[in-house]
Amino acid sequence: MSNLITREFLGEQLDFWGKLDGAVQKTVQAETVGVVEDFNRGIKGFLAVGRHLKVIKAALVLEAGREGRWMRYCKNVLPFTYRTAERYIERFEKIEGVVPERVIEAAIARGVDLVGGDFSEPLKQLPPPKDPTPRQAVEWIEKAQELVKNSPRTRHKARRRVDVVRVEVRAFRAVVTAYKSLPAGKGRHSWAVALIGKLLTELGLAGQKVEAEAVPAGYRPVPVGRPRKAVASTD
Numbered sequence: 062m063s064n065l066i067t068r069e070f071l072g073e074q075l076d077f078w079g080k081l082d083g084a085v086q087k088t089v090q091a092e093t094v095g096v097v098e099d100f101n102r103g104i105k106g107f108l109a110v111g112r113h114l115k116v117i118k119a120a121l122v123l124e125a126g127r128e129g130r131w132m133r134y135c136k137n138v139l140p141f142t143y144r145t146a147e148r149y150i151e152r153f154e155k156i157e158g159v160v161p162e163r164v165i166e167a168a169i170a171r172g173v174d175l176v177g178g179d180f181s182e183p184l185k186q187l188p189p190p191k192d193p194t195p196r197q198a199v200e201w202i203e204k205a206q207e208l209v210k211n212s213p214r215t216r217h218k219a220r221r222r223v224d225v226v227r228v229e230v231r232a233f234r235a236v237v238t239a240y241k242s243l244p245a246g247k248g249r250h251s252w253a254v255a256l257i258g259k260l261l262t263e264l265g266l267a268g269q270k271v272e273a274e275a276v277p278a279g280y281r282p283v284p285v286g287r288p289r290k291a292v293a294s295t296d
Contacts, residue, residue: 066094074137077130085120092117093138100140105172108165111153114146152176160189167198173206183208234282 068090072078078086095113099106121130135143156165156175168175175184183205190197236256243249261267 066090066097071138075130075134077133081121088120089117089134092120096139099169102172104174107149107174108153108156108176109169111149111151112157112165112169115150115153118146118150159184161191161193161198163193163195163198164189164201167195167202171199171202173202175205180205180209230280233276233280238282 068078068086071086071090071093081089092113096110096117099109099113102109117134118128118131121134122128132143135146139146153176160175165175167173174180187201187204187208189201189205193201236253240249240253243252257271261269261271
């Protein structure tokens, strides 16, 4: 999608585009491409998206002398809301000035979110160097990641993730077992559809679009009873 962020596209979306200085147009276009590309990286792009948006906001507000153009930009160009854009910027500003720019650049390049709660302790235990070389910045990121990996908080989160999977497997097996206990035919298919509909309502997901997914290994119920003996061949 980033290749669609042309000056023509921005001109169509922003009624004030033609009033912007050429240098501002160039900045907004380049940073918007960055927003789209890093947004598609998910959590790995959080810091980068915030930095891109801060540059865009500064360019538009300085040019216009007010935030109206920034708000219209968010509404007409971004794949998320104005409020979300502001949160991205706030998230970036929490780390800006706390760690050196080269550390931020290294974190962005490696897809590391320094703002998450997991990094609060490493920042206290292992303050980054004040003026690191690019290599020192990367080395600090790696050491901080190791601290995060071995922290009690991370281990606790890992145990919780395992528990969630176990609960999902139990629920899946219970439904499949109940389904197979019903007489074969259209009746049990109707039962399954009705059950899924009731669950969507009960869980507050009535408007959610649900698509079929592949069943992971280990989810299906384990067969009960002894395996059948192979019949000897009479040939």
